[in-house]
Structures are given as C-alpha cells and as structure tokens.
Amino acid sequence: LPLPLTALLGAFGIIAANSWMNTPRGFSLDADGSPVDVDVRKAIFTPMFGPEYWHFVAGVVLTAGYVVAGVYATGWLRGRRDHYHRLGFTVPFTVAAVLTPVQFVLGDSIARSVFHQQPLKFAATEMVWKTDTHVPEYVFGRLHPDGTISGGIKIPQLDSILAGFSPDTRVTGLSSIPADDRPTATQATIAHWAFDIMVTIGSLLVLLALWYGWCWLRHRGLPRSPWFFRCAAVAGAACLLTVECGWITTEVSRQPWIVYENMRVSEAVTDTRAPALWAMLALVIVVYALIFATFLAILLKMRTRWRTADERHGDAHAAGTPEGDTPYGPRRTTAAAAPDHGSAHGDGGGR
Incomplete structure (x- = not known):
C-alpha cells in the first residue's frame, strides 16, 4: 500500500506542476513581472489538472x-x-x-480539453495552419513554414469532428498567432508525429485487449495463437514509447512558452555555468546506473538461486509447484514438471 500511494502522490506533484505550466492560474503579475496574489489551490487545480492526472495514472x-x-x-x-x-x-x-480502452477515452478527453483551453497547442499538435471549419485530419505528414503539408494521409473534416463533434467546428490555426508566439513548423511536425505514434500504438493495444477479451469470454482461456503472445511480449516496450511520445507532445507543442502565454523558455534558462550543469547530469546518470545495476544483480541472483535449487533437489523439487520453495525466475522444463494448466483451456498454441 505505501508504494502505490507514494507513486500516486508523486504523480500528483508532477502533473500539478505540468498542468500549471499548460494552463497557469492562481496568480497575477505586478508591474515588475513578479507573481502576486498567489492562490495555491487555484494554482494546483488548474483546468488541465484533472484530465492530465487521470490520463497519466492510467x-x-x-x-x-x-x-x-x-x-x-x-x-x-x-x-x-x-x-x-x-x-x-x-x-x-x-x-x-481493462485499462486500455479507458485510457483511450481519457486521451480523447484530454485532447478536447487542450482544444478548449490551449487552442494554439491544439493547432500545433494537429498541424492546423489557418483558422477554419471543416478542417481535415492528417495522419503523420510534414508541416512547412508556408503552411503547406506534404506527405501523410488526409482525412477530410475529421479534425473538426474530433474537436467538436461537428464538421462545422471552428479550429484555431497557427497563422492566427504571431510567429514569435507560436511553435515553428518543425516543432509542430515533431509534436504531430509524437501524437500520431501515441494514438497508433494505443489503437493497436485496444485491438490486442479486444482479442484477449474475446478469447477469454469464448474459451475461458488465453488465446491459442503464438502471435498473440508475440504482440504481448512487445506491448510493454510499445507502452514505454507512448509515454515518451506523450511528454514530447505536451512539451514541444507548447513552445515557445514554458508557462503558457506568461513565460518563454528563453526567459527560464538558468544562469548556472555549463560545468555545473554537466556535473549534475553526470551525478544523476551515475545514481540511476547504480540503481539499475543493483536491480539487475538482484534479478540475476534470484535466477541463480532458482536454478541451483532445481539442480540440488532434482525431480523431487521439479514435481512441486513454482510457488512452493523459491519462486524466482523461470523454471527449467523437466520430465516430472507440473502439467500444463493452460492446455485444458485451449491455450496451447505455438508449441
């Protein structure tokens, strides 16, 4: 219980800061540009906090x-x-x-929140150049500085429909904002590709979840096809990629602002000298490398313990259940191994 609670509180702090950067609330600026009249509650619970938090946790x-x-x-x-x-x-x-289709709905909700709260960010993510209705959706593609788009797949009117459930929905374009206050064409393309990769992987994971659910409801067992397990084996890496793409989307599409319409990235650059920054980066890398090395060493030790126990006890140990003695690492297949519990459910595909 303490670990999940700690994770949720950590996510709360991260998303509270990021949602404030996206939709800053709870303060005003005096003549010198310093924040005054700070309201902590409004600063934390901004319009984007809820959608971002649940999207992140899921x-x-x-x-x-x-x-x-x-x-x-x-x-x-x-x-x-x-x-x-x-x-x-x-x-x-x-x-x-179970969470995959829920996450897909949450992702759609947060995209619509961005449309209402940060129209410039939405325009960059969707590569919308001119403010208009009946705006098409581009799957991938590249935005050029003159507003033209090359490559990709164009789906007429879909962007307006996704934003407001109607082709008549008016979508703000990048050209309506001064060039110095909006992302460049390259930044918009990067954000758009990151978003499309995230949506594409999410859609494939929904199909994988439906495949799993269908087989479970029909056979009360796992899918028979080895292709299902191949897809499941790479699903974790695909999810890690979507997490990175999500952060790329939210940060790059907000450029040139670090605090939306209040503070530019150029104004937030630290005056710390380069050697100090490199030293801090090196320290972080070393710390995380040590953590990973320790984690890997523990896993290898657990694996060795399991296999050593198998060899020491022989068939008598192999006849038991993996949970009975040393439940660490993969068991070796032996003649006296426990029967395949999955085959009774029709899930022995790929043997």
Whole structure:
C-alpha cells in the first residue's frame, strides 16, 4: 500500500506542476513581472489538472501491466506453460487490457480539453495552419513554414469532428498567432508525429485487449495463437514509447512558452555555468546506473538461486509447484514438471 500511494502522490506533484505550466492560474503579475496574489489551490487545480492526472495514472498502470505481462509472454513462447507463468501473465495483462480502452477515452478527453483551453497547442499538435471549419485530419505528414503539408494521409473534416463533434467546428490555426508566439513548423511536425505514434500504438493495444477479451469470454482461456503472445511480449516496450511520445507532445507543442502565454523558455534558462550543469547530469546518470545495476544483480541472483535449487533437489523439487520453495525466475522444463494448466483451456498454441 505505501508504494502505490507514494507513486500516486508523486504523480500528483508532477502533473500539478505540468498542468500549471499548460494552463497557469492562481496568480497575477505586478508591474515588475513578479507573481502576486498567489492562490495555491487555484494554482494546483488548474483546468488541465484533472484530465492530465487521470490520463497519466492510467497510462502508468497499464504500462506496468504490459511490461510485467511481456516477461511472462516471452517465457510462454519459450515453452514455460506452468501455473506460475500462466498466473504471472494473466493478472497484469488483464489489468492492462481493462485499462486500455479507458485510457483511450481519457486521451480523447484530454485532447478536447487542450482544444478548449490551449487552442494554439491544439493547432500545433494537429498541424492546423489557418483558422477554419471543416478542417481535415492528417495522419503523420510534414508541416512547412508556408503552411503547406506534404506527405501523410488526409482525412477530410475529421479534425473538426474530433474537436467538436461537428464538421462545422471552428479550429484555431497557427497563422492566427504571431510567429514569435507560436511553435515553428518543425516543432509542430515533431509534436504531430509524437501524437500520431501515441494514438497508433494505443489503437493497436485496444485491438490486442479486444482479442484477449474475446478469447477469454469464448474459451475461458488465453488465446491459442503464438502471435498473440508475440504482440504481448512487445506491448510493454510499445507502452514505454507512448509515454515518451506523450511528454514530447505536451512539451514541444507548447513552445515557445514554458508557462503558457506568461513565460518563454528563453526567459527560464538558468544562469548556472555549463560545468555545473554537466556535473549534475553526470551525478544523476551515475545514481540511476547504480540503481539499475543493483536491480539487475538482484534479478540475476534470484535466477541463480532458482536454478541451483532445481539442480540440488532434482525431480523431487521439479514435481512441486513454482510457488512452493523459491519462486524466482523461470523454471527449467523437466520430465516430472507440473502439467500444463493452460492446455485444458485451449491455450496451447505455438508449441
């Protein structure tokens, strides 16, 4: 319980800061540009806080689910079909599969919130150049400085429909904002590609979740196809990519502002000298490298302990359940291994 609570509180702090940068509230500026009349509650709970927070939390939980399930999917493809691997895959994948369509709806909601609260950011993400109705949607493509778009797939009127449920919805274009106050064409293209990659992967994960749900409802078991487990094995890495794409979208599309319409990135650059910045970066890298090395060493030690126990106890140990003695790492296949609990459910595909 303390660890999930800590994670939720950490997400609260991160998203409170980021949502304030996107839709700053709870203060005013005096003649010198200093903040006065600060209202902490309004500064924290900005219009974008709710949509961003739940989108972030759902994304982190389903990413963790797919990453953990991917480990056991890999073991399943390698022939490890015992109860331990079945349970290790089913529990996290079920959580992730349930959250995937929920996350898709939350993502649509936050995009519409951006349309209403940050029209410039929406225009950059969707590469909308001129303010108009019946605006088309471009899947990928490239925005040029003159406002033309090359490449990509053009879907007529879809952007207006997605923004306001009607082709008559008026969408603000980048050209309506002075050039110094809006993202460049290159920045808009980067944000657009990051957004499209995120949506594409999210759509594929919805299909994967539906595949899983259909097989479970129909057979009360896991899908038979090895292609399902191949997709599940890479789903975790795909989710990590979507998380990065989400942050790229929200940060690049807000340029040149670090605090939307209040403070430019150029005004927030630290006056700390370069050697100090490099030293801090190196320290962070070293700390995280040590954490990762420790984590990896523990995993390898756990794996060695498991296999050593198998060799020491032989068939007598192998006949037991993986949860009985040393539940760490993959078990070796032996003649006396426990029966395949999954085959009774029709999920033995890919043998």
